[in-house]
Amino acid sequence: MTAISLDGLKAVVTGGASGIGLATAELLSARGAQVAVLDLDPSSLTEPLLGFTADVSDDASVRDAVAGAAERLGGIDILVNNAGIGATGTVADNPDEQWHRVLDVNVLGIVRVSRAALPHLRNSAHAAIVNTCSIAATAGLPQRALYSASKGAVLSLTLAMAADHVREGIRVNCVNPGTVETPWVGRLLDAADDPSAERAALNARQPTGRLVTAREVAAAIAYLASPAAASTTGTALPVDGGMAGLRLRAEPAP
Template sequence: MSEFAGLKAIVTGGASGIGAAIVAELERQGAAVAVLDLNADQAKPLQFTCDVADTGSVNAAVAAAADALGGIDIVVNNAGIGAAGDIAGNDDAEWARVFSINVTGISRVTRAALPLLRASDHAAVVNTSSIGATAGLPQRALYSASKGAVLSLTRAMAADHLREGIRVNAVSPGTADTPWVGRLLSAAEDPAYERAQLEARQPHGRLVSADEVAHAVAYLASPRATSTTGVSLAVDGGMQELRLRKE
């Protein structure tokens, strides 16, 4: 029997991309999973409309999901948005919007689920950070700042809730083959060239797949990882740590 059998999870941003892959992986391993997404399909079971930038929406969605699942053991804070440009590339309103979704959204969702996590014997929170938190990437000032905040928040949450039996970790993907990256590439003057550049900067020479990120999230959320907390697991083809010689 899977270690996830009988466990209940919520995944924000779970309707597409990396979030959908996480949902599929947790379900494959035996968890019951509710999707919380701004674009949730209300015709599907266990999908709930949730705007992580709005406290009322979050509270309602988490409560509905918990009622449908019969509790919450695992929270995957995956919802997020991108942003392009240098430090002058976005105005104050956009900085506030991105941080509200990418950072404060984690606080809203986890806060709403906290009483249920405290009641669980296998409570785990996994936040989606990014290679942008640990490597300086061009034209990603706002996005990188938000994901750096996610990384710091993850460690602070882990310290606050460890003695309550709640583990908190982060997954930090490299550039992944997702719809958002696809839209960026399609808008480029030379999409094939831009894709080649993204692939080349990751030591294994390709984009990260959504499934690879999902496998890492499942490890971090697993009851078998009881001594893993406060860490950031890079899924980036070696970009964070490796410095290869040119061939």
């Protein structure tokens, strides 16, 4: 199949200097889009990606970066709200300050960037917002109470935004990745008592038997952001190796 073309479109990707965000920015660019990356540290980015320093927990920083990106790009057609942070633990483990911080970045970060980008998206004939959500929004995962709560809010926010802006011609969707091979997951594995056993458990949790790759999530984001998905809005697309929907029987003992 011919790759979906994004020629002439202008995209902004938050948290785009590593992991899923970087894979997405690179794929959008490879398919013809002009891409601006908003990140706390965009210094590692290379051309043709445009880097802008932004902290999604600071409204003034977001507004300045979005305005700068829109000026350099000549508008905004696609917004990928990918910036986020993780957390582990039960409700007994995370202090209030950490709850405020994670929700501020993972949920309000989407609000701030979308709010700043909306005037530009309203001028686009192919406006699309894609939010990075998680399987944690729809499945009960152990030791992820705070993270799951933040991603549950992202899912609900995606649906509400889709309803609010569909008549303005702005589509809003999200992707729900499973466990992805990213720097954050790598750090979790490194901190485990037995990293090899922990990796094996994470692999086994997904029916495909392996972690999702950042490029696979990026491909889903690129589709939802493209004009090829013009009739898709208010949708959460799982990219989770079958984790959300499949219930496999245990393999019989040899």
